[in-house]
Amino acid sequence: MSEFAYGGSVRASPDPGSCTDAEWSDYVFNRAGSPGIKREWWCHIASGYWFIVERDTLRDVVLATFPADAARKGFIPPVPAP
């Protein structure tokens, strides 16, 4: 039992109506797998609240958090240099 659930990296989807099969499979399957500072979806299980976390996936340190609609509203601050 965990208080928070991981929802994967924040990734921009290509337009499914106009992208190629290769672009779509790249979006569906491929990942940026190396360690680094990533923006991720996390959910607070008790309240069902989804939000974005900026986390160093090598050191497991949370650097910042944003509300879920930060992505939708286009407000994504640049990732700080490592």
Place this chain on the structure above:
Amino acid sequence: MPYRLLRFGLSRKHPEPPMFRRHAALRGSYDAVIIGAGGHGLASAYYLARDHGMRNVAVLEKGYIGGGNTGRNTTIIRSNYLTPEGVKFYDESVRLWQDLSEDFDLNLFYSTRGHFTLAHTDAAMRTMRWRAEVNKHFGVRSEAVDADFVKRMIPMIDITCAHHAPIVGALYHAPGAIARHDAVAWGYGRGADRRGVEIHQQTEVTGIRTQGGKVAGVETSRGFIATPKVLCAVAGYTPRILDMVGLRTPIYIHPLQAMVSEPVKPWLDPIIVSGSLHVYVSQTARGELVMGASLDPYELHQARSTLDFVEGLSAHMLDMFPFLGEVKINRQWAGLADMTPDFAPIMGVTPLEGFYLDAGWGTWGFKATPVCGKTMSHTVATGRNHPLIEGFTIDRFSRYMLTGEKGAASVGH
């Protein structure tokens, strides 16, 4: 007392034959370079030298031999998979495992114990029957069994699992076995070393040079090596190496933890897996219970182990075996699992000529060590994928032709 023994005892030096040669220098070029001296990398080197006459090979290891996932797994060997590609592949591995101790003249403590995948629901039993039928079709000994059979073979189990998740049956796989995990790396390593392969520890790959769309060489912490063939077999570090050649894959890295108890008297013959309880356990020749559970549910590139893992796994172990309450946990650790969306590996040639990949081994790599060595050495030597790995190509995702083995993975996800 024999004279030689007396003389040995009185001499000032007691030389032991070393397992491997230590090479002072890295040569400027090799016919092939293998990145990663774990079980897979060393097995590939062994078969390259033994079966394909390629001895001018270097295996580069940034840490120590078998220090990665080869030294961190829970040592289960089985072939009771779900897809035809998977069953044929892992069955070949089990066959190879059985003769390895003799081939190596090294005791791998390979022990056939029988393997139970417990079903706690009717839906789970359906999957067990499916796996049993696919297995039988390819001559692999697996069968769906009922709860009575489970209770007879494992008398000490609480068949009700503390009334939380009663066992309704299981997939019983008689060839299931365990072995001493790092011994396979030592065995393959020594065999490769004796045939001329060079193993270089404390040697980190920092870059891969290409020219005209082909591999030209490898940059290391000890200098540049020219080579036309590179095999990447680094498990949890795969994305970092792939960044060096600009290759994208679905691989994502999560920690996988494990723990081991103090030694106790032998009471558990078979290997037990429960997908519902997220537990797998076996008892080693030394009496220790080696236990594992699900992947950590988030990406992390650190092999660290946590208290909540031990607490959660212990609770589920006690559901099945309540009498273990006083047994102490001696040690806990983790490895870095390179996961794929279909729970099948990524093996073979890549779009970069001369660059071969053996990755995406997630939580299912240890059992495949011998067949991986055999198929990857063939692939590297000939430049073409071995038939047994055709279901595991890197391009299957772009073709939407996944090899779906999630139903046969023993690790919770």
